[in-house]
Amino acid sequence: MTRMRAEARREALVGAAMRVVAEHGVSAATTRAIVAEAGMSLASFHYAFDSRDQLMVELVEHVIAQEERSIAPALENPSEAIGLREAIRGGLQYYFEALRADPLRETAMFELTHYAMRSAGMQRLARRQYASYYAMASHALAVASEQSGQGWRRPVAELAVLLVSLTDGLTMAWLVNRDDEAAAEIMDFAADAMAAFADPHPTSVPESGAPAQRITEPTNASRA
Template sequence: MPRISAAQRRSDFIKAAVEVIAIYGIDGATTRRIAEQAQANLAMLHYCYDSKEDLFADVYEYVASRYRDVTEASDPHATLADTARQLLRAAMECYLESPSFTAATLELMSWARRQHGDRGIAVYDQALESMRAVLRGAGSDHPVEPETIDQIAYVIATLADGFAMNWFTYGDRSAATKQMETVVSVLDSWLAVRIGSTPATV
């Protein structure tokens, strides 16, 4: 049986921590439960991480990297309005793809804001800045003020967060899939007023 590297083990523990946090919350995310979820012994977890705080630091980075992946996957040649729609859809699809990621992210952000305010804010700031960078790159077809880019990023984040909370609360995949179109139509309406874009045809 091939030996599993420490890097792979750390990746396993991070993903296991997301699953455990989603089920038990931060307080219930013990190292023992995380090790069991990763199908590893507790000694291996402590070999990879000196403390649960160190593991959670990597979990935050994992969450931030998921948001970066979402923003970087957008079409660099799309218009500003189409890029905004792509970013919103991609964020909602990221949540819809993994109920555990959604639950764990909401739990982590809430906990971090209470315990380590700067850490929770930093993850959110990174996600917003990644979004703004993509929007700025797509703005050549429709030059806008930096303030407008900030507003578009804020609207996307707010709509995606509302979708995430609804999906987390009800867990109805069929309803959530339909609601994605409603959420995008709200963005379309706002973009039409703010930058004069034409709503996308479905």
């Protein structure tokens, strides 16, 4: 029971830290501000964490896991076969709806990225964050290829970096302006830009999640 109480205390402090960071920035997320937000004593903080930096490390990991869980349903349950551009646009819309539903999470992620880049020994957290983003984007591009029966002209890992850059711009622009119409235009542009990298040759539509295979004409040798 003591172990469960300790875990619950850590979770409450992480949640409080995320709210403070999102609303006031990392610089305002002192241990006193965090425990006040959590409704705990300062002693409770030091019982759960050795330092503020340790809490920040756990906070980054927590928010990355949240991000992965929020996107997972769209990647695990793709819709029926559609065009590649439509698949990308639909994925962007799914992401945008998650952003609109919980803007504080994305605000906190930007704050934590800057904090990690500026803090000695914490840069690996920013790299960990973006490695997760690139992995999710790669998966999304693979799902779009499966849905559409089209492949990509460039390696998915390269295209994932472009897609993450586009979604970063979408996210920041919307957080600043809260303009849904402008966000829709950005998503249209992003879908068009990514679809421009589609392989014009069709791929076979895979079964049971198997990788798509490009359909090619038989060679002269195979015809003989």
